[in-house]
Amino acid sequence: MAILATSYMGIPLKNPIIAGASELTRNVETIQKLEAAGAAAFVTKSLFEEQIQLERFRLEEELSRYSELHAEMTNLHPAMKHAGPKEHLMWVKRSKDAVKIPVFGSLNCVSHDTWVEYAKMMQDTGVDGLELNFYANPRDMGLRGSAIEDEQIATAEEVVQSVSIPVSVKLSVFYSNPLQVISRFDQVGVKGFVLFNRFFQPDFDVDAEKNIFPFNLSSPVDNRLPLRYAGLLYGNLSGDICSSTGIFQGKDVIKMILAGAKCVQVVSALFVNKITHLQTLTSDLDAWMDQKGYQGIEDFRGKMSKKQSKDPWTYERGQYVKLLFEAQNILKEWPQA
Secondary structure (H helix, E strand, O other): OOEOOEEEOOEEEOOOEEEOOOHHHOOHHHHHHHHHHOOOEEEOOOEEHHHHHHHHHHHHHHHHOOOOOOHHHOOOOOOOOOOOOHHHHHHHHHHHHHOOOOEEEEEEOOOHHHHHHHHHHHHOOOOOEEEEEOOOOOOOOOOOHHHHHHHHHHHHHHHHHHOOOOEEEEEOOOOOOHHHHHHHHHHOOOOEEEEOOOOOOOEEEOOOOEEEOOOOOOOHHHHHHHHHHHHHHOOOOOOEEEEEOOOOOHHHHHHHHHHOOOEEEEOHHHHHHOOOHHHHHHHHHHHHHHHHOOOEHHHOOOOOOOOOOOOOOOOOOHHHHHHHHOHHHHHHHOOOO
16 A cells, blocks of 8 residues: 655645635534545635624624714723634634644735734644735736735745744736746745635626626636646745645546645535545545555656656647647547537
């Protein structure tokens, strides 16, 4: 039987499959099921700064709604203070205490100071590492892309310097040059790179003419993007790559490791196939390694990365040219009606 153990940001994992942040990682019952099904670790559902701000606003609104109805009521009730992130952090600590596998705390903030403040508070819960979700939603046409990148990297650097546990970043692909940005994060001490974040996008109900916000699961074809970047980054970073998005089958896990990833995160596959699908993923990986004669993960990690690939066109623009030369095969596979 193959040895599936690996590590991520220096943290030992029993296998390379991590349950990513989602509704499944927001209560003790489901995270214990994740552990029992074979998850090597899990990422807590994110602490969103905007959620805390909205809760504070709603509390203030409720407390002040009738405060001026009668003058004598103005000071009838004492002022109440919103708990801020403390309730979420208490739950994270409870989750950490409920399992034996590593736990990564997820943060999604807006302001520079809040990133640092919440990171310190999250560390105090006992989590093994942090995952910073950097999500820029530009609304100003005059804002340069480099300014967004500089701010994110400066924030990550201060967080790294402010905590003693390893810090990862979960990134989008919407940078002009993701490779250069990831390299800069690597240089300031970020230890892990989760590729890539999957954002919730708005949609319209054209009949009702109103906004709707569907829950967007990934699909298997989505894994080609993290596959490409894992292959390009392998051997060029001090930190570790964790591939995310479109990981549904054991072969998807294998592909990411062949490209150079240390581990993967799964979410959509667990919603589609239930939590017990983790057992299928690990057993498929184990069977494939036995078939190939690999004793451990490092025996084949990065074997098909750009650095190790025997095909110089795999990660280049020339691959598109090769596809054009073989266009007739497309028509054979999908004949026109």
